Amino acid sequence: MATPGHHTLSVLVENRPGVLSRVSGLFSRRGFNIDSLAVGPTERPDRSVITIRVDCTRHSVEQVVKQLDKLIDVIHVIKVHPDMAIERELLLIKVKADANHRLEIMRVSEVFNARVVDAGADSLLLECVEHPDRLAALEQLLSPYTIVEAVRTGRVAMTRASVAHDESRAPLRILG
Amino acid sequence: MSDTALTKARQRKERMLGSEAIIRALEAEGVEICWGIPGGAILPLYDAFMAIDHSIEHVLVRHEQGAGHMAQGYARATGKVGVCIATSGPGATNLVTPIADAFLDSTPIVAITGQVPTHLIGTDAFQEADITGIVMPIVKHSFLVQRAEDIPKAIHEAFHIASTGRPGPVLVDIPKDLQLTEIDFAYTDEVDLIGYNSTFPEQLEGIEAAAELIARSRKPVLYVGGGIINGEACDDLILLAEALQIPVTTTLLAKGAFPDSHPLSVQMPGMHGSKYANWTIHRSDLLITVGARFDDRVTGKLDAFAPGAKIIHFDIDPAEVSKNRHADVALVGELRTTLPALRNAVTARADNAARAEHQSEWLRDVQGWRRDNPFRYKKGAKLKPEYVIEAFDKALKGKDTIWVTGVGQHQMWAAQYLSIDGPRRWLTSGGLGTMGFGVPAAIGAQQGCPDAYVVNFDGDGCFQMTMQELATARCYDVPAIHAVMNNGWLGMVRQWQELFHGERYSETNLFGTIPDFVLLAEAYGCLALRAETEDEVDAVIAEAIAARRPTVIDFRVDEEEKVYPMVPAGAASHEMIDEVWENEWVEEGV
Ligand SMILES: Cc1ncc(C[n+]2csc(CCOP(=O)(O)OP(=O)(O)O)c2C)c(N)n1
Numbered sequence: 001m002a003t004p005g006h007h008t009l010s011v012l013v014e015n016r017p018g019v020l021s022r023v024s025g026l027f028s029r030r031g032f033n034i035d036s037l038a039v040g041p042t043e044r045p046d047r048s049v050i051t052i053r054v055d056c057t058r059h060s061v062e063q064v065v066k067q068l069d070k071l072i073d074v075i076h077v078i079k080v081h082p083d084m085a086i087e088r089e090l091l092l093i094k095v096k097a098d099a100n101h102r103l104e105i106m107r108v109s110e111v112f113n114a115r116v117v118d119a120g121a122d123s124l125l126l127e128c129v130e131h132p133d134r135l136a137a138l139e140q141l142l143s144p145y146t147i148v149e150a151v152r153t154g155r156v157a158m159t160r161a162s163v164a165h166d167e168s169r170a171p172l173r174i175l176g
Numbered sequence: 177m178s179d180t181a182l183t184k185a186r187q188r189k190e191r192m193l194g195s196e197a198i199i200r201a202l203e204a205e206g207v208e209i210c211w212g213i214p215g216g217a218i219l220p221l222y223d224a225f226m227a228i229d230h231s232i233e234h235v236l237v238r239h240e241q242g243a244g245h246m247a248q249g250y251a252r253a254t255g256k257v258g259v260c261i262a263t264s265g266p267g268a269t270n271l272v273t274p275i276a277d278a279f280l281d282s283t284p285i286v287a288i289t290g291q292v293p294t295h296l297i298g299t300d301a302f303q304e305a306d307i308t309g310i311v312m313p314i315v316k317h318s319f320l321v322q323r324a325e326d327i328p329k330a331i332h333e334a335f336h337i338a339s340t341g342r343p344g345p346v347l348v349d350i351p352k353d354l355q356l357t358e359i360d361f362a363y364t365d366e367v368d369l370i371g372y373n374s375t376f377p378e379q380l381e382g383i384e385a386a387a388e389l390i391a392r393s394r395k396p397v398l399y400v401g402g403g404i405i406n407g408e409a410c411d412d413l414i415l416l417a418e419a420l421q422i423p424v425t426t427t428l429l430a431k432g433a434f435p436d437s438h439p440l441s442v443q444m445p446g447m448h449g450s451k452y453a454n455w456t457i458h459r460s461d462l463l464i465t466v467g468a469r470f471d472d473r474v475t476g477k478l479d480a481f482a483p484g485a486k487i488i489h490f491d492i493d494p495a496e497v498s499k500n501r502h503a504d505v506a507l508v509g510e511l512r513t514t515l516p517a518l519r520n521a522v523t524a525r526a527d528n529a530a531r532a533e534h535q536s537e538w539l540r541d542v543q544g545w546r547r548d549n550p551f552r553y554k555k556g557a558k559l560k561p562e563y564v565i566e567a568f569d570k571a572l573k574g575k576d577t578i579w580v581t582g583v584g585q586h587q588m589w590a591a592q593y594l595s596i597d598g599p600r601r602w603l604t605s606g607g608l609g610t611m612g613f614g615v616p617a618a619i620g621a622q623q624g625c626p627d628a629y630v631v632n633f634d635g636d637g638c639f640q641m642t643m644q645e646l647a648t649a650r651c652y653d654v655p656a657i658h659a660v661m662n663n664g665w666l667g668m669v670r671q672w673q674e675l676f677h678g679e680r681y682s683e684t685n686l687f688g689t690i691p692d693f694v695l696l697a698e699a700y701g702c703l704a705l706r707a708e709t710e711d712e713v714d715a716v717i718a719e720a721i722a723a724r725r726p727t728v729i730d731f732r733v734d735e736e737e738k739v740y741p742m743v744p745a746g747a748a749s750h751e752m753i754d755e756v757w758e759n760e761w762v763e764e765g766v
């Protein structure tokens with residue numbers, strides 16, 4: 001399920017001081033809206049990947065990609081194609097769960113492969129790694145039980161292993 | 177970097193202080209001159225300027241903003257990278273305006289700032305400002321040097337980034353302790369910038385598609401911006417326009433890139449552009465955009481700009497293509513390569529003669545508009561600023577002259593009434609519209625081109641923002657002429673208040689508060705002249721030109737004069753007003 005006008009960009013950057021502010025600063029300066037942003041190390045210590053979910057309903061994704069590509073510390077930008085990539089996000093969620101509802105909540109969680117990672121007298125803490133749309137569905141199903149707290153990491157993405165390597169890592173060049 | 181300088185730098189295998197390494201790196205980059213003011217965090221560099229033998233002239237300015245604009249004036253007049261230097265904190269923040277100006281007008285400058293010692297960074301130390309953070313949105317790139325041995329590499333990469341691709345400002349922030357650390361100086365011409373793309377593959381299909389659009393067009397126009405000058409492709413543009421017989425409009429930044437006097441020129445488009453440029457664009461069916469960016473001061477209401485035109489867009493910066501206006505054909509790359517390729521592609525076509533024939537009627541129309549609708553003003557009892565500008569233009573005709581301006585009415589009149597026939601001979605703050613650009617930019621340009629005449633048309637408001645640099649001009653004997661169009665007002669703002677704000681002149685009147693510019697200039701040791709009537713104008717201009725010393729002329733001009741034609745903000749670009757001429761031409765033209 002894709003939200004129209006929203007895109008996931010996988011931005012490979014040099015691991016230099018200030019690179020995250022350069023990238024996030026670009027978004028605020030140009031008025032691009034970030035839905036989520038996740039940063040982390042890669043297989044190489046001198047590179048990081050910043051995965052950005054961006055709302056492109058008011059400007060073109062090409063413009064976002066080109067502006068990112070102009071940053072010197074940005075090595076390349078991949079526009080993640082939902083059909084060709086795996087997208088995942090981690091959710092931690094604390095739900096009110098008295099004795100009457102505990103089992104019910106755990107049953108719902110199972111359907112989403114969520115795990116109970118901690119339990120208190122009247123609440124459960126669940127962890128779930130899934131496609132962000134599935135996390136949203138889980139949250140929705142849990143909301144009647146009262147969500148005490150929820151936090152998500154922002155999505156990360158990787159081109160499927162079945163897609164040829166060249167294609168998956170080829171820098172996106174949009175010249176038109 | 178020049179080859180011999182590089183060879184010398186490579187052979188230099190000495191141990192030296194980081195501060196000396198900065199100077200050796202600048203030498204290796206071919207830097208001859210730089211502008212700045214010392215202070216605590218940059219003291220080691222200034223100490224090295226005096227302690228070691230080197231080939232760089234340092235110019236002491238009176239305000240760091242001046243240093244930045246001087247570096248810009250130098251860069252734009254010569255095509256080389258301009259260098260400015262400041263201390264940490266307030267020195268660095270004073271560079272913010274010129275850095276922003278250089279960013280918007282794509283000017284290659286390198287700003288070197290001192291930073292508090294590494295161990296104090298982040299502690300709110302004395303004169304600490306996070307300058308790399310402050311300038312992040314207005315630089316092409318910046319470096320906060322972390323290790324002393326990285327100094328030469330950072331400076332080399334800064335010059336590389338500033339001067340290649342689409343040029344722009346680069347800041348190198350160097351903590352004081354690193355300037356005082358001994359390193360083994362090593363210089364290479366390699367850069368380690370895997371994420372930097374300044375070159376692009378040739379796009380031959382794009383050339384063919386562009387040639388096809390041109391062949392099918394009946395009303396083409398070349399819309400040319402400052403990129404043509406940075407791309408060193410002005411000759412290629414002339415060859416292209418002449419071979420294809422297509423009219424050319426040059427934006428404020430591109431003035432002079434295509435000769436104003438050329439029969440194919442329709443001069444400047446936009447808010448205060450020529451009627452014929454705006455009409456030409458409005459009626460065109462094909463805009464061949466070259467190093468221009470559809471700025472709002474050019475387009476007016478974007479939806480109504482060139483409504484019937486397809487767009488071909490040549491640029492070195494892919495992000496400009498389809499940013500404001502969708503491009504039907506995009507050609508990203510060096511204009512020096514793409515423009516000749518386009519010329520060959522069009523002229524090689526079998527239908528080229530027929531194309532020229534079909535487009536000739538359009539060219540006749542365009543040239544007729546230019547002939548019948550020149551920039552014009554009405555003489556009155558008081559001295560008109562346009563008259564002064566025309567008189568200067570006449571007096572320096574045929575002499576190598578660099579024209580510089582402030583920002584305001586005087587800037588627009590200069591753009592309208594000067595006829596400039598070569599690139600790098602018109603320096604104005606376009607994108608940022610920085611009052612105070614004129615005096616220092618003129619000084620920097622003159623220092624880069626000592627044999628040229630330099631004339632800065634400034635406003636009485638602008639002049640007072642950076643006039644302290646007259647001390648710099650006097651100190652280094654920089655003979656640029658500063659012609660102040662003294663109308664007693666922040667005139668351009670006054671014009672908007674008169675036309676669009678019910679004549680409520682809120683905080684724009686400078687009367688009674690303007691110093692006597694003649695006394696002031698004399699106090700700075702400059703030649704000081706004044707003209708109040710037409711018959712005094714030629715004499716003061718002649719005296720100023722002959723003097724070859726720093727000169728200020730106080731021209732007392734009509735305070736009520738307005739800049740016309742004018743496209744009001746938000747209007748379509750062909751909807752120009754011109755009260756002096758009662759809008760007669762609006763119906764006539766479009
Ligand atoms: C640094 C800065 N502050 C304010 C402005 C807004 N502004 C644009 S033109 C202008 C008036 C300029 O007055 P003057 O130098 O006398 O030129 P004139 O328009 O009278 O020729 C002002 C205040 C600006 N462009 N730059």
Ligand SMILES: [Mg+2]
Pocket residue numbers: 635636637661662663664665666667
């Ligand atoms: Mg004025």
